[in-house]
Amino acid sequence: MGATQTLGRFAAEYPFDGIPADVLHLSARCLLDYVGISLGGWAEPAVQIACSVAHELGGREDASLLGGGRTSLLHAATVNGIASHVLDFDDTHEPTILHGTGPVMSAALAAGEARGARGVDLLAAHAIGFEVAARVALAVHPEHYDQGFHVTGTAGVFGAAAAAGRLLGLSADQMAHALSTAAAQAAGLREMFGSMSKSLHAGKAAANGLYSALLARGGWISAAEGIEGRRGFWAVLSSRMEPQRATGQLGESWELRRNGLKPYACGVVSHPTIDAMRRIRDSAQLSADEIVDVRATVNPYVLELMGKREPSVGLEGKFSIFHCAAIAYLDGTARTRQFTDDAVRRSDVIELRQKVRAEVDATLPTSAARVEVAARDGRVWKESVTAATGTPDNPMTDDDITEKFLSLVEGRLPPARARETAARCLAAADLGDVRELLSLVAGR
């Protein structure tokens, strides 16, 4: 049995009560993080434009927009998916750089709301959808990503199809057709990084995956080997494939355990450098104008993904290791406020940014970095980070995620409602109906 059929059977039939409790809790943490970053990103132009197009197109109002209002399932998946990724603040599956929850949860929430699913079903469907997306990506990583595909779009669509399909009650056969139909729509290019279309990848992956599931429920027949076939997703979008990474130990190991949440609102590969700069700030107590040199030694992906030397707008700052290092030292953190247009143009930021050098060391994983800061008086501080905050080996606590959530929804949800929403997300396994959570977010 090939990957399309094997993953289809897994997604349709793996018993929800077979999912370990820690995996379901990881899923609840993802839900909390997802709702917070989506609400935090709601005012972004990309989200607002997509909202207004959705409004213009109309649709049966079966699903909630996280930022308020209702629309059709597909529009909700698209817009919520864009919102979940627009701040570049969402989760990262370490082995593949997949940002999986945006596509998967956006599709699952829409389908779950339409079906009145229980909270535990939403979490389980997310865990299974995440698993499918991550495994489809694993089989072609790193070649697929190195070639220039944005895996959040290209692999996210499979996870969205799986999660939505499960909540819609697809059979194994229908689910395989849904996954193959997702392959027919898989898209996303790294060229889009730094533009609104990067977040569109997450939104369209969610919507196209959900659409695949809806078609499959209606009897849609797709290619039997859409993922693994000679002209299928893996062969065509990668120079190499390792199918057993997709199908081996299915249901025994869980990719959510290798998923990290972001404490900082920028490219995840910069996080160890930010951790190091924050530590040096705390230990050195040195004012920025006394610094003469900052040398960061990092994984080669860092310069490839975040090599923007002189960012001129906030979004570019998220893809500049130089900006990240500088502002983390100056502000002691790297939240959304550190990536506004004003922030990248601050004179103190520009001054320190120009002192930052980055060197690559291919033996360092993306979760690690070494940083040296030299002062005018000759003193040098060194920090070596092996597992950045938020990575699976150094996870954010539930309280950390709650705090991140509260800071993101500030001004959007009243404080009491914000706290209740956070608590309900973390305890989503106890929700009788996901619509309760969505009503709470909407203040209905």
Next chain:
Amino acid sequence: MGATQTLGRFAAEYPFDGIPADVLHLSARCLLDYVGISLGGWAEPAVQIACSVAHELGGREDASLLGGGRTSLLHAATVNGIASHVLDFDDTHEPTILHGTGPVMSAALAAGEARGARGVDLLAAHAIGFEVAARVALAVHPEHYDQGFHVTGTAGVFGAAAAAGRLLGLSADQMAHALSTAAAQAAGLREMFGSMSKSLHAGKAAANGLYSALLARGGWISAAEGIEGRRGFWAVLSSRMEPQRATGQLGESWELRRNGLKPYACGVVSHPTIDAMRRIRDSAQLSADEIVDVRATVNPYVLELMGKREPSVGLEGKFSIFHCAAIAYLDGTARTRQFTDDAVRRSDVIELRQKVRAEVDATLPTSAARVEVAARDGRVWKESVTAATGTPDNPMTDDDITEKFLSLVEGRLPPARARETAARCLAAADLGDVRELLSLVAGR
């Protein structure tokens, strides 16, 4: 100026009255052909499933489904696009194997209807959209196709964005963003051939292109070099690119002049073989059971695309050079009736099919073939076709296209309305509003 900006400017600003009259007429022929094959394919399960999902999702009823009823712009583009490709009977841009009109016209019709565009604007937008899709494809042909991408999906989306964007009145800058946003959604795999998801490529290319144009009109910002950038569409989805094929002589040469319409309802590369078999049938007057051997010498793509030795359902018959050759001899034609499930299972068809051999000759273009038929008594008939019926060097006449249209809409449109619709399509340049044509098709 790179391709994204150059094509954006062309699509937004090339004056409609600069399009040569013969090109506009080619566009009108495409419109007639498009409406006919879409109506002819309307009862297919793929179209019906997509219709029912569109109905379930709902939307503002701003656009017509060709087979009846109204829905949102995006659903109309999706479903009409699926219908236009589901019979594998649509046009083919010879140099790239792009089936361009399905994606482009489906997006243009929806946008044109919403805006109340004149017929001549629809034709001009189609000509421009077709040009953009074909040129994006040309720059990476044949590598892109050989790698396994279905160019109708992957390049069709650019044409759909261009045509819809023009009718929506995008500026050159907005159009460039629309084309780049199309790049972010470009998808389609040859693995899907023979399944419903093949026609989904055309439908989603139409809808995603239209969506890109709607986003761009709202202010969406995409990557500046979405097509030609280092991680852009060409670099990531092809091993080689030749940008000047996309941008050279823009507005001076027209790719619609290299577009063919299909007289036969199957893979276009089989058409010269079908022509040859029909000629031998006429000249030899030999009953099929006297034939002992049929040898077709064809371009290598024929076996790659149509190598199905023993088709068991109608759809597979469309991808079997063996079936095509046999049934063309037996029935004297190869219309939709020759590709039903019953047709591929007919005993006379199976018997003759088993006598067909195919050999490749890489020096033959896809529009040419040599066929030899040997009889039991030792006689041999040979036919050599250099330009198959329907190719640009041997085009169908307007009457041929009208006859194809009438046969496709039989039973769906009353004869008088069918004739009037055909005439109106061919004379679409005189339509004051495309809604008149759509009302006529719908019988409103």
